[in-house]
Amino acid sequence: MKNQLTFAHVTGALLDNKIKTYPQHRLVRDLFSLCLLDEAADYGEASDDNITFSRWCNGARPVPVDILNEYKNDTGRNQMITDFKNKIIPNLINVSNTRYLLEDMINNSRKIIGITKADELIAIDDNATFFTDVMLYAILSDHNRKNLYSPELTDILLSNRLPAVVKEFIGRNDEIKECGRLLASESVVFINGIAGIGKSELAKYYASRNKKKYTNIIYLFYSGSLRKDIAAMEFSDDTSDMDEDALFDSHYRLLRSLHQDSLVILDNFNALPKDDAFFKEFVKNDFELLVTTRCEVKQYASIKIKEIASEKDLLQLFASHCPYSDDDTETVKQIIREVHSHTLTVVLSALSLAAGGLEPDELLHELKQCGLNITDSENVELYKDGDYYDGLMIEHLRILMQISRLNSSQTDILKNLSILPVSGVYKNHFRNWLQLASLHDVNYLARYGFITDDIENKKINLHPLIQEIIYEELNPCISNCQTLVNSLHSICLMHGLEVRKPDNTIQAMISVVENIINDISACYLLFLQDMFPYLEKYSVRDYMSKLADRISYLMEQEHIDSVCDRALLLDYKAELSYIRKDYDVAVKKREKAIHLLENEDDTMNTMNQKRYINLLSNLYNNLSNVYLALKKTDKATEALHKAFEIRISYADTGIIETHDMLQQMLNLVNMLILAGDLELARLVLNQYDALVTDNEGYNTLDYGCCRLASGIIALKEGKPVEAEKNLLAAESIINAAMDTSDSDLASSDTAVSAFDNYVSKNNYLKSVYGYLNNLYARWHKPEKALEYKEKWLNAKNEQNKNITHRNA
DSSP states (O other), X not given: OOOOOSHHHHHHHHHHTBOTTSOHHHHHHHHTTTTSOSSOSSHHHHHHHHHHHHHHHHTSSOOOHHHHHHTSSHHHXXXXXXXXIIIXXXXXXXXXXXXXXXXXXHHHTHHHHOHHHHXXXXXXXXXXXXXXXXXXXXXXHHHHSTTOSOOOOTTTBOSOOOOOOOTTOOOOHHHHHHHHHHHHHOSEEEEEOSTTSSHHHHHHHHHHHTGGGOSEEEXXXXXXXXXXXXXXXXXXXXXXXOOHHHHHHHHHHHHHTOOTTEEEEEEOOOSOGGGXXXXXXXXXXXXXXXXXXXXXXXXXXXXXXXXXXXXXXXXXXXXXXXXXXXXXHHHHHHHHHHTTTOXXXXXXXXXXXXXXXXXXXXXXXHHGGGOOOOOTTOOOOOOSTTOOOOHHHHHHHHHHHHHTOOOHHHHHHHHHHTTSOTTOEEHHHHHHHHTOSOSHHHHHHHHTTSEEEETTTTEEEEOHXXXXXXXXXXXXXXXXXXXXXXXXXXXXXXXXXXXXXXXXXXXXXXXXXXXXXXXXXXXXHHHHHHHHHHHHHTXXXXXXXXXXXXXXXXXXXXXXXXXXXXXHHHHHHHHHHHHTTOHHHHHHHHHHHHHHHHTOTTHHHHSOXXXXXXXXXXXXXXXXXHHHHTTOHHHHXXXXXXXXXXXXXXXXXXXXXXXXXHHHHHHHHHHHHHHTOHHHXXXXXXXXXXXXXXXXXXXXXXXXXXXXXXXXHHHHTTOHHHHHHHHHHHHHHHHHHHTTTSSSOOOOSSSTTTSSSSOOSSOHHHHHHHHHXXXXXXXXXXXXXXXXXXXXHHHHHHHHHHHHXXXX
16 A cells, blocks of 8 residues: 555645636645745746646655745744635635545555554644645655655666557546556556457556656566566666576666656566466565556456447547548448457457458458357456457457458468567567568558557567467468578577577577477477577576476477487586586486497497587587586596597598587687696687687687687786787677677677686686786786776676575
């Protein structure tokens, strides 16, 4: 329950009961006559004053402290009593009703203001004194609440902006008013109703209409985990070394700083509050929360959205999407009745009519062919977890899709979107994934209502109801979504090319894996296998174990029993053990995988030679990493040499050019540096340099790690100028490649173990800072040494926080 004794609430009661000829600015000037002039000096000042007074009255800004100070003493209080008696009360239509509203606010706020204070206020008999004391308490309450007004997040929040409201939004005036009324007294309000009835548009319209009231409006599309949705937000101070826990903590810290002048919309929350473990904690915050859902929720204030009742509004809604329908109003009325005034179906009926070249009576005839006998009086049952089928609605939408005469390209776009996240994907990403020559068909589908085009966040998606229908009608599978699968698969195989903000891409990959129909097992398995190291690269650890289970299940169901596939699955399971720091289990699984490969009879004739060699070499390399974690450096060195020897022995297969070879080369450089063999270390590093520059260029993370290694060698050789040149270059290149000023940038597997004695995914800059501090300290440049010591400490503290999050 909110504190209702605020200036906005108290003045709201006065404004609701004033006579029409008594404007808001007059009321405010009369309230604060000691500080405000009776009239503004000119039109410009009056306009500015009106804006300022409106912000005070709607709670967007507090009454200034200098005005408050004038009314803290008896003189100010007595003056306000006089002003109420002589100026304000005579302009109220119903004084007793105004007092009743204020007493109701007091009673509803007893838990906050205290029983004693509530009884004290209600006991005041004189109306002018009562109004004055309630008003003064409200002003003091506004200022005494610490951090009442939210920090403005506009400049640092890079995502989750309020999507644009459809320009054809019509009606729902009563629901909008009810929403505002409930949010005035409740912190959490649910909007519920059947799929496609207009819940999301109502929430967006309310927020857009009241945007001046709020300091921040944040839009969250629920994906099944509120905690993950918060972590997936993008802020300007996110860094690439922040894992999901660190991102969540950073983002939620900002959300906790928001107050009642901020609105958060949680859209598509089609679960019961108890089904999301974090929801109970989330609703304790001070911001206003507006939730859309298909579920009936009893424990929170709610608005149930039903079909638009006004026939005039429905005709206007239909005409706004199909202007020529005005010529046959009676038939349009029958169409609206036939689809039972279901908002989404009405809109798509109008759009289909406009796009399909049909006459209204032809459309009506098609809709009547559904063969279902469901009357207007029947209620559509609501279910949770998305099980919201209603036969009539589904059949109508299917028919509308069929008569829209979509071409094969448009159908293909819808089919691929049906297996992508319902929260949306970036429009340009989608174009690239499907290799579309233009966005003409995407824009056409958006224009005719099949695709939702979120211009504000640059995303497209399907309405959940449309998505489910398209999925069932078009059966998206590996063979008919091959371009999308191949594009996402190719991204998994890109090494050294760091992708900015991959979160949307990762969500797309996971959604495709979860939803696509597998009709080509070999292709599907290879996609899953190559996706695992990509998720590892970006520390998507919660899904890695699910992915390993899916690979195992697929191999079992399809009787895939090749030695390479079994060994690779063991390696992935070993990596999961390694992440859990169960190093002994990781060693056993990798040794078992190596044993499988090395003891397979006639290996070279029965499987792809290059894949076999590459996997065997990687297994030894990965085994070396586990031994390093166990501090068994001799065994680590032995395993790494074995990995390297395998690649050298089969250089004619082209295996030297793979990215896995780069990791092994850098690991070998590290071993040689630790052993003091700087000459051989430089020789191997030169080979690494040539491979990176020939295949990736000079602006990648791998090349930055190369310069870092060169700087370390030069430092150990006592060449400070060369060391400084390389280390500063490494700092610049790694900064640019990781783009630490942005969020969710890529990290690479390459140089992690090469420059530190522990394994971590995001140590690069910390290593650079440490070596530069060492260099400047030895070079007698104390100011520079201190600068990089502070950078190193900051990086270390951030890393420790991440380790704490992972272990929590």
